[in-house]
Amino acid sequence: MKRTKITVGVTGINPIDSPGPGIPVIRGIRDSVEMESRIIGLSYESLDPGIYMHELVDKTYQLPYPSAGADRLLDRLEYIQSKEHLDVIIPNLDAELYSFIKLEPQLKQMGIHMCLPTLFQFEERHKFHLDEFGKKYDIPVPKSKTIYAPEEVYGLHNDFMYPIVIKGKFYDAGIAHNPEQAKTYFNKISAKWGLPIIVQQFVMGNEYNVVGLGDGKGNTIAAVPMRKQFITDKGKAWAGISIDEKTLLDMTRKFVKATKWKGGFELELMKDANGKYFLLEINPRIPAWVYLAVGCGQNIPEALVKLAMGKKVEPYTDYAIGKMFVRYSYDMIVDISEFEKITTLGEL
């Protein structure tokens, strides 16, 4: 088979303790038998490990932080495009998605394709809209409330039973058993990720996740459910197993059909003692454990690239059950000259 040459920019190349999805996304693209890819890493920090993983990343460019705004990002991407002629960019981090979605028309004019949710879809699934989202699409969600001031935690007992979960708008969460703990988490998380803070009823049970891909027309192109087997102190899966759970797949298809979701996503769910699933979060991008799906026979990164390029992609209908992923850490030896280049020139 003649392989299509393609240049793909990938963000989130930080496989650290709270890993970005960039490296597993790249591994999926590299595994493709249809595409011959050149991978351009797009990083935010000089010590993002992906910068130095030359067997996976051909070249890396630093991007301005999302807080710098969409204009700065566009300027930088124009420069990168003049050098690399990217066909596709896959943004993989929550905090950058807003800018990339806003810039989609300009990037398309530059010849850069993406497969992202619409701004409406992105906003609607926010943690602080989860209550309304659940009601609108008839998907069970735990009771939640958005708060903006630490004093508000003292009134939470009127609406919630402790323990409750205090969540940041992008990342981080803590389980609070009393108002004092809730206030501590409020201050800690809001200092790092800003406001609002989301209060959610704690659901006791086992956590399950689904990685999926929607084509924007209501079709689920791929979906693989996973149970976390080993969770780090940051709540990240360090090992997991693909499972055969029809309920989760039905919920996923229902979500994609109802929202006409476009792009990769992750559903985070909790199964309570009665066997009922509650949707805790919708992450609007591919998760860091996506390579499990590739290992199970659903190459989601490859399918996403094809969707971005406007190609027709047949939905995956099957996947291997009982496949596991086990994450590990690995020390690379890096020459100081490489660190110098990325730090001073912003590219390597």
Next chain:
Amino acid sequence: MCTICIKQEFYTILQAKTEIILMKINKNLAISENGFCLNPVTGESFSINPIGAEIIQLFKAGMTSEKVVKELCTSYNIDEATMERDLYDFVNVLKHHQLIQADEKN
């Protein structure tokens, strides 16, 4: 009612219960020769001892609890009352770990 009669009635109830439950063992349950057992729906895995693995295989083969008890009593030279009690305990463990379906209606 004498003690033996009460005991007998008790075991009859247990037996009736297990008979209903055993028909609901998860057909997709994968058990290796070593007794490693994976519930593909929940992703949970268990190590089951050889007799436990044998019981699950017998249930999966469609055997009723009555036949399982008889089979094991013969194989291991155990009295029926002890075997029934142990089987009932084991079925409860399976139920706790969702290796049999919660719905017991047959």
